[in-house]
Each structure stands twice: as structure tokens, then as C-alpha cells.
Amino acid sequence: MVAQQHGGKGFSPSLMAIAICLATSQAAFAADAETPAAPLELGATQISGEQQLGETTEGTQSYTTGAMATATKLPLTMRETPQAVTVITRQRMDDQAMTSVNDVVKNTPGLFLSQADGPGRQSYKSRGFDIDNMMFDGIPSSYSGYANSVQPNLAMFDRVEVIRGATGLITGAGNPSAAINFVRKRPTATPQVSLTGAVGSWDDYRGEFDASSALNDSGTLRGRVVGSYRDADTFRDKENSNHGLFYGITEADLSEDTTLTLGFSRQEDQTNMFWGGLPIGVDGHHLNLPRSTNPGSDWENKKLTINTVFGDIEHRFDNGWKLNAAASSSQLDGVFTGSYQSRYETELARTVYQSHQDDKQFGLDTFASGPVEAFGRTHEVVVGTSKRIYDATSKEYSPYDTNYPLNGAKPDFVRDGKGHSITTQDGVYLTTRLNLADPLKVILGARVDWYDYDDRQGDGDYKVTRNLTRYAGVIYDLDEHHSVYASYTDIFTPQTNRDFSDKPLEPIVGENYEVGIKGEYFNGALNASLAVFQIDQKNRATLPDSQAGCPITTCYEASGLVRSQGIDLELQGAVTENWQVGGGFSYTRAHYIKDTNPANENQSFNSDTPERLFKLTTSYRFQGPLEKLRIGGNVNWQSRMYNDVILANGSSYRLEQGSYAVADMMAGYQVNKNLDLQLNVNNIFDRTYYSAIASSPIWGSTDTYGNPRSFALTAKYSF
Template sequence: MSFHANNRRTNLSPNLLALAICVASSAAVAADDSSATTHGDAAAPSVLELGATEIGATQLSSTTEGSGSYTTGPMQTATKLPLTIRETPQAVTVITRQRMDDQAMTSVNDVVRATPGLFLSQSSGPGRQTYSSRGFDIDNIMYDGLPSSYQPYSMAVQPNLAMFDRVEIIRGATGLVTGAGNPSAAINMVRKRPTITPQVTLTGAAGSWDDYRGEIDASGALNDNGTLRGRVVGSYQGADSFRDKEENDHGLFYAIGEADLSESTTATLGFSRQEEQTNYFWGGLPLGTDGHHLDLPRSTYPGTDWENKKLKIDTVFGEVDHRFDNDWKLHVAGSSSTLNGEFSGTYLSRYAGPLETTAYQSHNTDKQTAVDAFASGPIEAFGRTHEVVVGASHRVYDATSKEYSPYTTAWPIGAPKPDFVRDSKTRNVTTQEGVYLTSRFSLADPLTLILGGRLDWYDYDDRSGDGDYKVTRNLTRYAGLIYKLDDHYSVYASYTDIFNPQNSKDLSGKVLEPIVGENYEVGIKGEYFDGALNASLAVFQIDQKNRATLADSQVGCPVMTCYQASGKVRSQGIDAELQGALTENWQVGAGYTYTRAHYIKDENPDNNNQRFDTDTPEHLFKVSTMYRLQGPLEKLRVGGNVYWQSRMYNDVPVGAGSYRVEQGSYAVTDLMAGYEVNKHLDLQVNANNIFDRVYYSSIGYNTTWGSTDNYGNPRSYMLTAKYKF
């Protein structure tokens, strides 16, 4: 695969595309209908247990593909125990394959925008997006349960949804499964798996601003008895934008194989390559010198003719699952990815007074490796059956950045590309090792206690300077108590925490203790139709403490500035959600979240009791729904989405004072309609922002440098045709 900055219509490499078609054809031909039988747990994804018209017929499986559902069965994202949404003592959301398809989602940005309690910000540019939950940035994205560092300001890739069955989101602190991070949320991208029964799907889509997408997805058994299965996905998307001159390309190749080595052992091996290219990713529309919005046309393109960002990420992953005779299981998983990114960009700035361009170039290489192994199973004690998970993990994040000069803040607008010359290189390696134990104790028929603990060793190695620091044997704790009121309702209370190392030093020259985020949560959950519909209401509080603040005295400080671990931020709120089937033909995913995050103690005393982050909304309401008509119109389905958020603002420094720039509360409405022409062909149209609401999806906070306004998408349309055989 290769993309070229000056040729947006570049297709997938002919060799890779031919390989995708060849493998897809082989998978379909080799699969035999007579082999469509279950081979242990590995084949379970091919057995989709809830059809669109079978509400309440049976318990949902974890796999969502083909279920027609907006919810799922047991998941392991929160604790590694296989828990349903009702059994998990935290706020949980799943974005299923059906919901992705109904909303024509293509990237994790779409998932974040649709998930209750999550906020998507692009204040540093449309290609440098940040995700937040409960007032804090999300800095880990998981893949099949393996955490991966997410660095939005450098070279983060937006995972292409074509290769995923579902996305599981746990809000709050998630240190038990991710190790270090913020007390925000865990986003777990769960990959599609091979099926025994043959299936091939071809998808084509065309939308506003020359947005075209093609996709092939083929899966099936590769031998007569179905013990060897394979799947391949290829995808390419090329699009312009509502902004003049903006161009984007996305390419994906994904292949995965499963083998039943015995009746008890299954091995999985997979590979993916994803590529992205865009000529607009940094900065946005500047604020006026007085702090006001300039209210320029939405089509304004603030980039340059030579601006470009190219990313390529290769990932190899594998798993081995062994099932013992005593119902215990062993799971070993590993992943290795290499990301290469070239970054030549600009943003508009006023460092010297007049509006000019800040120009910068870098070349990044990020390598991430993760290994995780755990055993799980039942134990008998005190006349009751309990569950235990014990495991260990190892992560390495190796980041190299090659910097170029000039890094200039005074490049004339519209000037040719600077003659960039590489002048420096930085490299840092972060290693995390952990061991963990989780137990679910059945205290009584209606009462369950979940206890978990994790020890982590964290090592940051700055190979370009002297900024090394370590954290040794950090203890992460997890506790949850769930009481079943009846067959449908449960109440719960939980405590979770997470640590985040920091490199500031105290007066003795010692690195400060890690920042700790503690999540307290109580709630009630409802489960209906054997889990086909889930409802929840939670109240939460997060305390993030040990934040670095200036030391009361700098006398004897061995470094330039000394700090103390005394800062604290508190986040409090309400989380309500409904997801799944209201009737056998009506799916819904809806949520309301209120979050107030504020400083308790900060380096700047003026911040105390003030909002922690004013350019994120305190209130979020999101609803998605889809209804399949009956009778003569049974082939037709209709649906839509509503996104509403409260106002957000920034107090922009202007001279000796400030000006409050804001985006008021707003709602965006989308509609969709689909028609099943026959068992092979399905057509769907999506109309987004149908009332063409003009709004800023992110707002600036400084008149001098790259803090910028970014408009949300205007009204747009997408037509999708899907053919299955």
C-alpha cells in the first residue's frame, strides 16, 4: 500500500489488493457447508445466538456480528472475568457491529462521538483528536484486551472499524487491566474472528464531498472438518471535505487465522496494515486578536499546499487458548506493532504580532509490544462456587522522533515548503510489567463480591537525556459488590484506581510519587429479555491526587524547579444508559452523562474550586435507534441519532484581561433508512446533521499560538450498498 500527497485517488497497492481478493476467494471456496459445526470455544463467534426477531429467545453471545443487536453478552474488559453488563460494577457501553453499520461508522472517532460519556475534541486539529471521559483524557486504547498507548499529539492512528466486531468501553479508572493511565475509560477494540460457515461481503459507499469507500470481507473454513479457519478484510476510502482543498485517504488489510490444535487448544495468528494520509491535520481557524470567533466560512482551509501527514502501522498478533478438564482455561496473547509517520504541518499564529504560519516537520517511529497471560476458572469453598483469574503482563513502548529545522514561528502565509533539514533525534522507552489477581466470590445467592489487585513495575528510559524515572511495585486495587434485587435488577458499589507516573522532582531530588486516580461508583442496573436489553444508572466520584504543585520553598532545590505531590482534581457526576432491544424489531442505544470536574488544590491557587477543563461540556446526551418495519414493509428499516451537548467555553487572555469565547449548547440530528432488496443485497442511506446546524466542535483558548476553532461537519449524505454471498 502506498499513498501520495499529491494524488488522493491512490488505490491500495495492486499486489496487496490482489492478495486480499485471492485469500478471500480461497476462504470462501475452501469452506464447506457440511463443516459448519462448533469446534470448542474457538468456533463460538460463528454461532450468532440472537437474530433480529428472536428477542428473549436465548442469552446473547459476546460476538455481535450478525446478531442485529445493540448490546452483547459477557465481556472481559473490566476485570478479565467474563461478566455481563449487569454483573459488571462499573458503567459499561458496547458499540456493536450492527450499530456501527447503521450509523455508517468508519473510525474510532465515530465510536467516541456515539458513546455515552465520551467526548471527542479536535482543538489541536482534525487529525490530532483527543478523547476524554469523566473529565480526563483517555491515554490507552486496547486491542482484544491488550493495552496500547494512545498519543494524540504525535502520530496516533484512528483504528479502522472494518476489522472489528465490537468496541467495549468501561468508564472510570481501569488500572486493573491497563496498568498506568488516567482515570477516564478503557476503550477495547475487539477484532472480527473467522467463522466456520463461509461468508463473503462486498461493500461500496459514496457520499458528500467525493467520499468513496470499498470493502471486502471474506471468512470460512479452510479444511473439510473446519478445524482451520481464516478471514480477510480489505478496505480503502478516499474523501475530500467540506473544507476547501482538504483530502484524506485510508487503507486497511487485515488477515486472521484460527486453528484447533486439539479439542482443547486453539491458536490464533493475525496481521493488519493500516495507512492514512491527509493534507490537513494540525491547527484550525484562529481566534481574533480580541478573543472572539472570526466566524469564517466553514469551507475555509487554513492549511498549506505542501502540508502532509502519512502514517503506516503494521501489527502482528497471536493468541493461544487451552481448556482444561476442570473448567479452567489458560489464555496467552501477544501483539507487536510498528508505526511510521511523516509529519509536515503548519498552524496559524501571531508570535510576532501579525498572522503568520508556524511550520514544523518530524518523522516518528513508534514500536509497541504487549504480552499477557492469565489462567481462570472456578474454585469451590464454603459450599459455593467462585471464580479466579491470575495473570501477568509485559508492555514496551519505544518511541523515536527525528526532528527537522527550521521549526519556525514566522513563516509567511502561502510561502513554499521550508527546506527542512534533520537536526536532532530523541528516543524514549517505557516498560511496564505487572502481575494481577481477580476473584469473584459468591457470598450468597443474590450477593457477589469482586476483589482484584495488581502490582506494576514502570520504567521510563530517556535515551536522549537524563529524564529517567521508575515506579516500583505500585499497587492497584479493585473492589465491587453486586446485590441482585430480583431476576431483572441489581445494585452495586465499586472502588477502582489507576496510577500515572510523573517526572517532577521534590526538594530532595526524588521523583514525585505517581498521580493516583480513585473511582467511587454506586448504581443500579436492569437486564431484560435474557440480556437483550440493558439499563443502568450510576453516580460516580473520581479523585485524582498527588498532582505536582510548586514546592512551598525552593531553597536547596537541586534542579531548576521543585514540586510537591499535593494537587487534587475531583470529578463528580451521573451516568445513565439504555442499550439493546425495546422490542424484537426495535434497537436503541441511549445515554445521558453529567460530569463536573474541578480543582480541589492546584499549583495556581486561583484555580481552586474552578472547572478543570472548561472546553469540554458538562452535559452529554446521545441516542441511536433503528426500527425494522413489519408486514408489507418488512424489508425496510429506519432510524436515526441525536447528539446534544451543553455549552463549553474558554477564558482567553487578552492584554491584561480576558475574553470568554464559547460554543453554546447544540443538538445534531442524523437519519438513516435501509432496504433489504433480497437475501444478498442491502441498500442504506445516511443523512447526517439534517438541519445543517453550524457549530464549533472545538474552540480556541489563545490568540497567539495554535489554539484553534474547528467547525463540526455540515449536512452530508452517504449511500451504502452491501452484497453478501
């Protein structure tokens, strides 16, 4: 089946739709403006003049949250946060039948799921750069699509908070892309149990168990257990995966002012699709193979197990201050055995590979926060310290063969090498929110990091001492519902290239400039935002014109620059009492300003990442005789992406996937107070498209088809 190609004049989303939604909803809520407003009820959460949504999203039926602390450690509403932010709530995860971080990224405005290395090695991008930081309850964890590509199982999370742009104040080192913060479910004092079963296309079966309750009569000790297992084939022939999760958490009130939380999770993922992308022709064209084509071998396997122990203790003082200490320790054990079709010689063959990854990550974060009185006004302060340790061990095996027979049996892999490195990062930070006037707030923050990379198997050690990260934001309230803001923040990325003094280059610095306007309606039940941003990633390694005087093989200069510019537009929350919406439009142009290769200047930094993304999700709950019924759907659209493929004769061919849209639908029915049924149909028009495209006819950056039409039926029984 031939992939659909659409030119540059394909579907172009209109921002007018969002404006219409806002205007319609304001009119509906303001119809009785001269009488006291009726409260808006979102499930268990009632929103009126005195009450707003809280941070926890479970049970609210909402597509937004009341506050989030991911950006600055301050518990701010979206309107009060001077950066582009998104929350994927528990309700939205359930409505769209999301199960993994891949689903979150696919449906979060401004984020792009990249499968350029095949469906088994995904990476995530925002504002033109790779996302290399994930967070769990606010503690950063390094992420690599290759080395530790475990996808957190969403069954154990209440919500996912996303901050786009540079996030150095909270993560330390990283790219100026985004931080994805997974916020775990917490125990409830009220007993609740749910059993979920799901069946979908291609023998996709899933079961979940979630139970929470007080563990003593007074309710001061609470516990929760979540279990999940999924076994699934896919649209590719003979592809199979299974995913298991156990999650347990306890919460104890040691006193009226002190709460201790301890938890453990174990996740196991296995798949026989390690790389799995399709090759392209020697002329650079798509081969247009059937979507069901599986280019892998029967012996391929990728198995990941990750065990995590975490906990935190919080003490609340009488003066409004609180002290919080949180820690997390995880160990990942992964075995990768796989291949991809390659053409290093004249004929199509396989590149085969095996490795064993043993990663340990530890994070500790301690901070105090509270109000400060000065100049007749109340301000807020956060001061804290953090530590991150990433201990990575990689055991390599031979053969690593680039010309292995297409139908060859599993190689006799023999261990022949080892890599071991320890990365330590210590930081201290300070953030303050200054209440300068009733409509004017200023957020100032700073962080100092000590970064140490220790290569235990070689001589690639390097350090970064006292790196300063800065944060500044100004928020001005225009009226009761709207605020304008401007912000600056940065982030650093250490690099291993060395200069003419045989010293590591200064870290790459990503500077994020952003201005925007935010709206908050219906007491925070609906949030809207428009942001314009520019990111300069400077100090990138470049090759000088001459290597004269270089004491090592190759010397570099820290003079490269990539610039990313664009806009973010987003709407999330309740448009009316029964209508939830989440979506947005983003435009990003990331291009080289200065690079080692002068030909790259003013060219796209990531041409196989679309510049424009439009994502819209909505759900509606009927009233009256149809009150048990809800319907919803979503549309994801992206602009074209391309790669200029270099051919054997030295010429190039521009390989493209044109713009395309994929639509999904959902219908749910509440049979009774205990039983809920839901049907999800994805890619309802069965659009054929490439979700990733190749960049070479030789090696494994490969074509990957998007999922065809699929069905999933979910039954949830709660009591």
C-alpha cells in the same frame, strides 16, 4: 456563516424518555405473561429462556452484547460488571456508517471527541480526563492524539467495549478516564463473503471486502480476510484524505481443547490536514469565517502506517479452567509536515513544523481462569501476568518557525534532533468473584506493576517499583431484573517533576468511587444502568511557596488534587423485537481542589469540554408488507463549553460555544437476500457550530467547525 450560539437554557434532554421506553417495552413483552414467552430473534441469535446473546455481536442485529471481559478479565454481563460500560456492536457501527474510532467516541455515552488542536490532532476524554489507553483484544496500547494518532479502521472489528472510570486493573498506568477495547472479527466456519461500496458528500468513496470460511473439510482451520480503502475530500477546501486497510486472521483447533489464533493487519492513513484549526481575533472573538475555509498550506501532509502482528493460544481444561496467552507487536511509522496560523508577532503568520515518528509497541498477557469450590459455593478466579513495551523514536527537523509567511512555500526541512525513549511495564494481577449468597457477589482484584522509563537521549529516567492497584466491587441482586452495586478502583500515572531530594514525585493516583443500579431485561437483550461516581486524581505536581533548598532549577510537591463528580445513565439493546436503542446521558463536573495556581481552585479542570452529554441512537425494522425496510436516527446534544482567553493587554474574554444538538437519519432497504442498500444523512438540519474552540489568539489551540449536512449511500452485497 456565523456559528450558532445557544445559551444555557437550550435543549435539555429528559430522562423520562428512557423510562417510557422501558415501561412500554416491558408491557409489550409481558402482554402474554400467562403463556410461554415467544423467543426474541435478533438475526442469527435467538433469545429465549434458555439462550442469551453471546460475546460476538456480528450477525445478531443487536445493540448490546451478552458478556464482556474488558473490566476485570472475568466474562461478565453488563449487569454483573460494577462499573459503567458500553458496547458499540457491529450492527450499530453499520447502521451509523461508522468507519473510525472518532465515530465511536462521538456516539458513546460519556465520551467526548476533542479537536482543540485542530481536526488533524484529535484526543478523547471521559469523566474530565484524557483517554490514554486503547486496547486490542484486551491488550493495552498507549495512545496520544499527537504522537501516534492512528485511528483504528472499524472494518476489522466485531465490537468496541468501553469501560468508564479508572481501569488500572487491566491497563496498569494511565488516566482515570476510560479504556476503549477494540475486539477483532474472528473467522467463521460457515463461508461468508461481503462486498461493500459507499459514496458520500464531497467525493467520499469507500470500498470493503470481507471473506471468511473454513480452510479444511473438518472446519478445524478457519481464515478471514478484510480489505478496505477510502478516498475522501471534506467540507474544507482542498482537504483530502485516504485510508487503506488489510486484515488477515487464521484460527486453528489444535485439539478439541486448544485453539491457536494468528493475525496481521496493515493500516495506512494520509491527510493534508495536520493541524487545520481556524484562528480567532486579537480581541478573543470568533472570526466566523466560512465553514469551507482551509487555513492550511498545499505542502502539508500527515502519513501514518501501522503494521500489527498478533496471536493467542487458549487451552480449556476438563474442570472448567482455561489458560490463555496473547501477544501483540505493532510498529508505527509517521511523518508529520504541517503548520497552523499563529500570531506570535503583531501580524498573523504561520508556525511550521516537521517530525518523523517511529513507535514500536509490544504487549503480552497470560492468564488462567476458572471456578473454585469453597464453603459450598462456586467462585471464579483469574490470575495472570502482563508486559508492555513502548519504544518511541522522534526525529525532529528545522526550521521550527513561529513567524513563517502565511503564503510561504514549503520550508527546506533539515533533520537536527532526535528523541528516543523506552517505557517498560511489567505487572501481575489477581481477580476473584466471590459468590457469597445467591443475590450477593463480591469482586476483589489487585495488580502490582513495575514501571521503567528510560530516556535514551537525556537524563530523565525514572522508575516506579511495585505500584499496587486495587479493585473492589459489590453487586446485590434486588430481583430477577435489577441489581445495585458499589465499586472502588484506582490507576496510577508516573510523573517527571522532581522534589527537593531531586527524586521523581510519587505517581499521580486516580481513585474511582462508583455506586449504581443496573437492569437486565428480556434475557439480556436490553440493558439499562444508572451510576453516580467521584474520581479523585491526587499527588499532582504543585509548586511550593518557596524554592529554598532546591538542588535543581525547580522543585515540586505531590499535593495537587482534581476532583470529578457526576452521573452516567444509559440504555442499550432491544426495546421490542424489532426496535433497537443505544444511548445515554452523562453529567461530569471536573474541578481543581488544589493546584500550583491558587486561582484555579474550585475552577473547571477542562472548561472546553462540555459538562453534559446526551446521545441517543435508534433503529426500527418494519414487519409485514414493509419488512424489507428499516429506519433509524440519532441525536447528539452537548452543553456549552468555553475558554477564558487571555488578551495582549492582560484582560480576558470568555469565548463560548453554546449548547447545541445535531440530528442524523438512516434508512435501509433489503432488496433481496444478497443486496442491502442504506442511506445516511448526517446533521440533517445543517446546524452550524464549533466542535472545538480556541484558547489563545496567539498559538494553535484553534476553532474547529463541526461537519455540515452530508449524505452517504452504502450498498452491501453478501453471499
